[in-house]
Amino acid sequence: xxxxxxxxxxxxxxxxxxxxxxxxxxxxxxxxxxxxxxxxxxxxxxxxxxxxxxxxxxxxxxxxxxxxxxxxxxxxxxxxxxxxxxxxxxxxxxxxxxxxxxxxxxxxxxxxxxxxxxxxxxxxxxxxxxxxxxxxxxxxxxxxxxxxxxxxxxxxxxxxxxxxxxxxxxxxxxxxxxxxxxxxxxxxxxxxxxxxxxxxxxxxxxxxxxxxxxxxxxxxxxxxxxxxxxxxxxxxxxxxxxxxxxxxxxxxxxxxxxxxxxxxxxxxxxxxxxxxxxxxxxxxxxxxxxxxxxxxxxxxxxxxxxxxxxxxxxxxxxxxxxxxxxxxxxxxxx
Numbered sequence: 422x423x424x425x426x427x428x429x430x431x432x433x434x435x436x437x438x439x440x441x442x443x444x445x446x447x448x449x450x451x452x453x454x455x456x457x458x459x460x461x462x463x464x465x466x467x468x469x470x471x472x473x474x475x476x477x478x479x480x481x482x483x484x485x486x487x488x489x490x491x492x493x494x495x496x497x498x499x500x501x502x503x504x505x506x507x508x509x510x511x512x513x514x515x516x517x518x519x520x521x522x523x524x525x526x527x528x529x530x531x532x533x534x535x536x537x538x539x540x541x542x543x544x545x546x547x548x549x550x551x552x553x554x555x556x557x558x559x560x561x562x563x564x565x566x567x568x569x570x571x572x573x574x575x576x577x578x579x580x581x582x583x584x585x586x587x588x589x590x591x592x593x594x595x596x597x598x599x600x601x602x603x604x605x606x607x608x609x610x611x612x613x614x615x616x617x618x619x620x621x622x623x624x625x626x627x628x629x630x631x632x633x634x635x636x637x638x639x640x641x642x643x644x645x646x647x648x649x650x651x652x653x654x655x656x657x658x659x660x661x662x663x664x665x666x667x668x669x670x671x672x673x674x675x676x677x678x679x680x681x682x683x684x685x686x687x688x689x690x691x692x693x694x695x696x697x698x699x700x701x702x703x704x705x706x707x708x709x710x711x712x713x714x715x716x717x718x719x720x721x722x723x724x725x726x727x728x729x730x731x732x733x734x735x736x737x738x739x740x741x742x743x744x745x746x747x748x749x750x751x752x753x754x755x
Contacts, residue, residue: 534587
């Protein structure tokens with residue numbers, strides 16, 4: 422009897438893996454699923470030693486791991502980003518890195534607009550004051566307009582496009598920086614193309630949607646924050662290290678910018694001693710912008726569909742390292 426293909430989950434306890442939607446879907450396709458909450462390279466290697474696919478959330482998938490899992494054909498990332506996987510090593514080993522770039526664009530873009538509106542209308546301090554039994558208008562001078570204001574978008578992928586569309590519905594002017602998208606393509610979406618410097622200088626609100634790569638590490642630092650308006654509000658729902666957090670703290674403390682809405686941080690969970698925790702001009706959520714019941718179902722379903730494609734010897738629809746195709750293990754039959 423032929424051995425059933427095996428997928429292993431590096432980020433969840435066995436009981437949770439057993440109850441997961443993707444486990445059910447993969448099981449129906451003849452694929453077994455096991456899992457554990459791995460905390461080291463050694464634990465991942467032990468778990469995935471005989472696996473055909475690694476299902477991965479946040480655990481780093483390093484070169485050492487990728488070189489040790491000789492049977493693995495693909496790493497399937499639960500999310501849009503893939504910065505915790507060594508793409509170069511995966512490509513060298515013939516391992517496809519699957520991700521799901523379109524499952525949460527609506528959720529994240531909604532989160533961006535929630536940050537923007539919460540800041541503009543001062544919802545957090547007004548709400549907190551009423552809960553304390555206070556009833557006054559002390560925050561009214563801080564209330565900002567949204568319509569006819571300028572939103573700057575840094576990174577115009579699926580999420581950036583969705584944010585731009587929603588901002589236009591609020592009668593905002595949208596400018597964007599993305600070195601990989603032609604100005605003509607942005608214009609077709611009602612977005613004005615500009616340099617990063619121009620976006621930062623012109624915008625009343627700036628929303629970051631750049632993936633985390635070596636080129637975008639600390640893309641927003643001291644120089645960029647000083648280039649922004651003193652009244653500007655910075656929103657980051659991409660990856661924490663795209664923004665230099667120490668520089669951001671200084672910018673908020675010294676008034677280079679007015680405030681920030683943050684769903685992601687350089688270190689997560691946010692350390693207890695982070696100055697951001699004590700700042701009244703910061704609205705924060707715990708890396709939850711992508712979350713909703715519908716988005717979760719979409720993510721888990723698409724992960725299962727892509728794994729089935731890979732183990733059927735097909736090239737998945739969304740591969741972060743497309744250069745792997747020439748030597749992909751998933752084309753080899755065991």
